[in-house]
Amino acid sequence: MKYPILLLFLLATTACAHRNKTNEAGDKRTAHITFSDTLHDFGSIPMENGLQQHLFVFKNTGNVPAAVVDVALSCHCLSADYTRGIVQPGDTGHVTLTYDGRATTGYFNKKARVRFNGPRVHELYVKGEVISEED
Numbered sequence: 001m002k003y004p005i006l007l008l009f010l011l012a013t014t015a016c017a018h019r020n021k022t023n024e025a026g027d028k029r030t031a032h033i034t035f036s037d038t039l040h041d042f043g044s045i046p047m048e049n050g051l052q053q054h055l056f057v058f059k060n061t062g063n064v065p066a067a068v069v070d071v072a073l074s075c076h077c078l079s080a081d082y083t084r085g086i087v088q089p090g091d092t093g094h095v096t097l098t099y100d101g102r103a104t105t106g107y108f109n110k111k112a113r114v115r116f117n118g119p120r121v122h123e124l125y126v127k128g129e130v131i132s133e134e135d
Contacts, residue, residue, distance in 0.1 A: 030063075032118055033116050033118055034058060036058070039126075045129065045130050052126075057092055066093075067087065067116065071095065074111040077110070082096070109126075
């Protein structure tokens with residue numbers, strides 16, 4: 001009776017050890033993205049020039065092709081354009097954020113969450129202050 005239980009225990013531990021090795025190898029073959037910067041400060045912007053853009057550049061530092069899956073924006077005053085399609089390992093792509101501050105004055109700090117086919121979600125920020133003509 002002891003031998004079947006011992007055999008079952010050995011099979012289970014061997015299967016778990018093999019599964020852990022597979023996961024470790026699988027994690028190494030993912031898309032990894034590095035942005036050159038993640039925050040841009042527009043400074044003081046006159047209201048009539050409230051439409052502002054910034055280009056965020058990223059590099060695929062992983063060992064598999066990368067692609068932008070989704071860009072979620074924190075406000076309707078923010079829009080995004082980004083590299084469509086595949087970014088090969090070692091190549092670069094971009095996410096351009098456009099802030100429209102023509103309808104309101106004051107400080108702003110807006111966020112875009114960029115999801116790739118890799119393990120992380122990246123956050124990009126734009127901030128500044130829209131000033132009226134009287135300021």
